[in-house]
Amino acid sequence: xxxxxxxxxxxxxxxxxxxxxxxxxxxxxxxxxxxxxxxxxxxxxxxxxxxxxxxxxxxxxxxxxxxxxxxxxxxxxxxxxxxxxxxxxxxxxxxxxxxxxxxxxxxxxxxxxxxxxxxxxxxxxxxxxxxxxxxxxxxxxxxxxxxxxxxxxxxxxxxxxxxxxxxxxxxxxxxxxxxxxxxxxxxxxxxxxxxxxxxxxxxxxxxxxxxxxxxxxxxxxxxxxxxxxxxxxxxxxxxxxxxxxxxxxxxxxxxxxxxxxxxxxxxxxxxxxxxxxxxxxxxxxxxxxxxxxxxxxxxxxxxxxxxxxxxxxxxxxxxxxxxxxxxxxxxxxxxxxxxxxxxxxxxxxxxxxxxxxxxxxxxxxxxxxxxxxxxxxxxxxxxxxxxxxxxxxxxxxxxxxxxxxxxxxxxxxxxxxxxxxxxxxxxxxxxxxxxxxxxxxxxxxxxxxxxxxxxxxxxxxxxxxxxxxxxxxxxxxxxxxx
Amino acid sequence: xxxxxxxxxxxxxxxxxxxxxxxxxxxxxxxxxxxxxxxxxxxxxxxxxxxxxxxxxxxxxxxxxxxxxxxxxxxxxxxxxxxxxxxxxxxxxxxxxxxxxxxxxxxxxxxxxxxxxxxxxxxxxxxxxxxxxxxxxxxxxxxxxxxxxxxxxxxxxxxxxxxxxxxxxxxxxxxxxxxxxxxxxxxxxxxxxxxxxxxxxxxxxxxxxxxxxxxxxxxxxxxxxxxxxxxxxxxxxxxxxxxxxxxxxxxxxxxxxxxxxxxxxxxxxxxxxxxxxxxxxxxxxxxxxxxxxxxxxxxxxxxxxxxxxxxxxxxxxxxxxxxxxxxxxxxxxxxxxxxxxxxxxxxxxxxxxxxxxxxxxxxxxxxxxxxxxxxxxxxxxxxxxxxxxxxxxxxxxxxxxxxxxxxxxxxxxxxxxxxxxxxxxxxxxxxxxxxxxxxxxxxxxxxxxxxxxxxxxxxxxx
Numbered sequence: 001x002x003x004x005x006x007x008x009x010x011x012x013x014x015x016x017x018x019x020x021x022x023x024x025x026x027x028x029x030x031x032x033x034x035x036x037x038x039x040x041x042x043x044x045x046x047x048x049x050x051x052x053x054x055x056x057x058x059x060x061x062x063x064x065x066x067x068x069x070x071x072x073x074x075x076x077x078x079x080x081x082x083x084x085x086x087x088x089x090x091x092x093x094x095x096x097x098x099x100x101x102x103x104x105x106x107x108x109x110x111x112x113x114x115x116x117x118x119x120x121x122x123x124x125x126x127x128x129x130x131x132x133x134x135x136x137x138x139x140x141x142x143x144x145x146x147x148x149x150x151x152x153x154x155x156x157x158x159x160x161x162x163x164x165x166x167x168x169x170x171x172x173x174x175x176x177x178x179x180x181x182x183x184x185x186x187x188x189x190x191x192x193x194x195x196x197x198x199x200x201x202x203x204x205x206x207x208x209x210x211x212x213x214x215x216x217x218x219x220x221x222x223x224x225x226x227x228x229x230x231x232x233x234x235x236x237x238x239x240x241x242x243x244x245x246x247x248x249x250x251x252x253x254x255x256x257x258x259x260x261x262x263x264x265x266x267x268x269x270x271x272x273x274x275x276x277x278x279x280x281x282x283x284x285x286x287x288x289x290x291x292x293x294x295x296x297x298x299x300x301x302x303x304x305x306x307x308x309x310x311x312x313x314x315x316x317x318x319x320x321x322x323x324x325x326x327x328x329x330x331x332x333x334x335x336x337x338x339x340x341x342x343x344x345x346x347x348x349x350x351x352x353x354x355x356x357x358x359x360x361x362x363x364x365x366x367x368x369x370x371x372x373x374x375x376x377x378x379x380x381x382x383x384x385x386x387x388x389x390x391x392x393x394x395x396x397x398x399x400x401x402x403x404x405x406x407x408x409x410x411x412x413x414x415x416x417x418x419x420x421x422x423x424x425x426x427x428x429x430x431x432x433x434x435x436x437x438x439x440x441x442x443x444x445x446x447x448x449x450x451x452x453x454x455x456x457x458x459x460x461x462x463x464x465x466x467x468x469x470x471x472x473x474x475x476x477x478x479x480x481x482x
Numbered sequence: 483x484x485x486x487x488x489x490x491x492x493x494x495x496x497x498x499x500x501x502x503x504x505x506x507x508x509x510x511x512x513x514x515x516x517x518x519x520x521x522x523x524x525x526x527x528x529x530x531x532x533x534x535x536x537x538x539x540x541x542x543x544x545x546x547x548x549x550x551x552x553x554x555x556x557x558x559x560x561x562x563x564x565x566x567x568x569x570x571x572x573x574x575x576x577x578x579x580x581x582x583x584x585x586x587x588x589x590x591x592x593x594x595x596x597x598x599x600x601x602x603x604x605x606x607x608x609x610x611x612x613x614x615x616x617x618x619x620x621x622x623x624x625x626x627x628x629x630x631x632x633x634x635x636x637x638x639x640x641x642x643x644x645x646x647x648x649x650x651x652x653x654x655x656x657x658x659x660x661x662x663x664x665x666x667x668x669x670x671x672x673x674x675x676x677x678x679x680x681x682x683x684x685x686x687x688x689x690x691x692x693x694x695x696x697x698x699x700x701x702x703x704x705x706x707x708x709x710x711x712x713x714x715x716x717x718x719x720x721x722x723x724x725x726x727x728x729x730x731x732x733x734x735x736x737x738x739x740x741x742x743x744x745x746x747x748x749x750x751x752x753x754x755x756x757x758x759x760x761x762x763x764x765x766x767x768x769x770x771x772x773x774x775x776x777x778x779x780x781x782x783x784x785x786x787x788x789x790x791x792x793x794x795x796x797x798x799x800x801x802x803x804x805x806x807x808x809x810x811x812x813x814x815x816x817x818x819x820x821x822x823x824x825x826x827x828x829x830x831x832x833x834x835x836x837x838x839x840x841x842x843x844x845x846x847x848x849x850x851x852x853x854x855x856x857x858x859x860x861x862x863x864x865x866x867x868x869x870x871x872x873x874x875x876x877x878x879x880x881x882x883x884x885x886x887x888x889x890x891x892x893x894x895x896x897x898x899x900x901x902x903x904x905x906x907x908x909x910x911x912x913x914x915x916x917x918x919x920x921x922x923x924x925x926x927x928x929x930x931x932x933x934x935x936x937x938x939x940x941x942x943x944x
Contacts, residue, residue: 282777
């Protein structure tokens with residue numbers, strides 16, 4: 001099994017995921033929450049923690065947090081409390097982070113995901129709460145000095161905490177990808193790990209198979225990309241197993257993952273064992289969310305990936321795998337449905353193939369979104385079905401429309417790709433081909449019928465792809481049968 | 483423009499009076515800078531403003547663009563705020579002139595203005611005594627006649643107590659009546675900007691200007707500014723409650739006599755007077771000294787030398803920077819309260835202290851609601867247990883110092899408006915009486931204060 005290093009050990013993983021909410025401004029002030037601005041330019045008295053400044057909650061951030069909670073099936077509490085998490089660090093200008101502790105925004109949700117080990121599995125969401133981000137300490141910018149960038153300070157986050165539900169690093173990764181999908185669907189976050197808008201801390205422990213109590217856990221921090229999730233967790237799992245097999249003990253501690261060495265190292269003792277002295281933030285009244293507000297956010301949620309997948313299988317008669325590919329991204333799913341519904345009644349299965357191959361390949365190659373409008377693709381598919389374009393020719397037209405735009409039929413005409421469906425003309429090409437290959441004709445007639453494809457190829461070549469292949473095949477069969 | 487010259491004349495006169503009051507060490511702004519700033523402001527002041535040309539001094543824990551904002555602390559020495567408090571902006575918009583920054587106990591922690599890194603403020607009547615605190619500089623300047631009004635701030639009585647000791651009027655509005663934006667936080671759930679004035683009217687009209695909603699402070703109520711009541715002819719129809727817990731057997735007999743005299747006057751004015759019970763009063767000071775330090779320990783975490791304010795060495799590593807900056811930048815009283823607050827919030831102690839204190843705070847607030855529910859409009863009590871004490875007298879006995887707020891902390895814990903007005907003298911030293919009103923009913927409280935002020939022999943021995 002992929003999940004276990006050796007059959008005697010079971011791995012237990014729980015994840016704490018920090019996700020940046022998709023807002024224009026920060027959690028408690030009007031500063032821009034955009035990524036990549038020059039250091040310390042998106043700051044004001046509030047996020048700098050200047051004396052006398054006060055936080056004011058961002059309404060959109062709360063809406064998005066509630067939508068995320070509902071998308072994960074959480075109970076959203078009508079009253080929750082913002083609390084201060086106190087600790088000293090140079091990139092934390094107030095000396096505390098505004099977060100939630102007792103009475104979080106929401107609790108008790110779940111997320112169904114496809115485990116590579118166990119099939120459909122359920123991750124429990126213990127809590128989802130809102131908080132603000134800290135700034136960034138840059139240790140490598142100036143020799144022997146630490147620089148501080150406070151642009152991130154106050155950016156709105158949600159923290160999503162799962163139970164100890166994952167049995168392998170692969171499962172943890174599968175959950176994260178599903179989580180990302182759901183949050184993107186809900187419009188709550190863009191979940192871009194490279195921009196730091198999704199960050200993961202993991203609690204990892206191992207125990208002998210069959211054991212009821214959990215082993216001593218460690219916390220692995222600093223996992224900064226999806227690619228590293230599996231690596232970091234595998235490294236830590238293997239370290240713990242090796243330690244226990246050698247007769248040692250796992251020490252409860254916080255570890256930092258280092259992608260360069262693919263190893264973990266303990267966080268310095270000084271940075272550890274915080275007593276955060278949480279208490280309700282007296283600058284902020286409790287978050288009171290009315291039933292109406294919560295219902296409104298629920299109504300604003302789109303159909304979520306799992307639901308959409310089921311519907312695609314049902315409605316468009318697609319395989320589960322195809323439906324999963326098409327629903328992985330909300331934009332792609334919407335695009336697919338637009339193609340299917342675009343008047344000419346493109347066959348759902350054919351449309352799915354087009355989207356999964358040409359459309360996604362083009363999007364990947366150009367990183368420029370979906371460049372061929374859904375209506376145009378529907379028309380293109382119609383031209384193939386009507387015999388006006390060969391499939392090969394249609395692919396060329398697709399590329400042309402993607403690069404330069406235009407109506408597929410006009411583009412096909414301009415490129416001279418419209419199929420010739422005139423029996424007289426096609427018969428002429430067939431006669432020329434058969435005349436040029438008497439030996440093959442003889443072999444065919446003596447029973448080597450698979451040569452039909454050869455003749456068809458020759459006809460297409462001679463017609464430079466313009467012959468209607470179905471018509472050409474019929475004429476060939478007739479002539480060869482004569 | 484004749485109006486502009488009026489403001490200029492007022493500015494120059496204020497500057498002259500502030501120079502004369504210099505010996506009190508009540509104003510932290512250097513005289514030359516102050517004079518210049520007053521003139522500049524007078525030239526820019528709006529003649530149509532309701533406070534046009536009125537000089538108002540501002541406690542040094544309230545952010546101003548004009549002057550430094552040090553909170554009486556070395557850790558903010560020379561600190562200039564890049565923005566100003568909403569209260570200050572509203573004063574300026576109403577045509578008032580910001581007449582310098584006043585001395586205070588460091589970060590408003592104290593009851594004598596002795597805990598200032600910039601030296602103690604003297605009582606204007608007796609330089610061997612304290613003016614009270616923490617808004618002692620504001621109280622002393624008003625008492626000395628240098629300004630008609632000044633902003634102070636309250637967490638546990640820091641406006642009313644010095645007002646009482648200096649013989650001026652001090653108002654602490656309902657929590658949420660005035661924006662805290664730009665008030666440097668001490669105990670955020672208790673802090674409120676207040677006003678000290680020569681008279682009820684001077685204090686009240688400044689309060690009216692600075693009150694009202696502010697989108698920058700989510701604890702500020704979404705309400706229109708306070709409307710000033712008329713001075714009433716009588717107190718007919720008023721029911722004034724006298725909470726017995728505020729008149730303990732060992733109360734200074736002169737203070738008691740002063741209060742009794744005031745009560746006789748209420749009756750003469752037509753008010754009904756009734757004894758009431760506020761049974762949890764005894765727990766107010768301990769409750770306050772858990773909650774206020776807890777919040778302070780967090781609020782003052784930002785002063786670490788990393789971003790602003792002076793650094794006291796320790797650049798080698800960041801922990802050393804924190805240790806030396808906070809160790810040397812804060813005075814002893816501030817350090818004491820940070821330690822107290824850190825302790826009561828620590829895991830294992832939180833439930834025994836912080837959570838208990840929150841529960842007690844709710845009971846104290848309920849005491850007041852019960853009294854008001856039984857038909858009492860206002861409560862009347864002494865503001866302080868004694869007149870101004872000698873400098874140094876309580877400096878080494880923090881608990882004795884804390885007990886000088888025994889009659890004032892309750893209004894902060896319950897979030898209620900309260901006012902102290904002079905009601906007499908004890909051997910020449912002023913004492914104040916206090917009205918505690920119902921939440922957001924400052925107008926009723928002010929009516930009673932107006933009425934008492936007119937008849938009480940405030941400068942006579944009690």
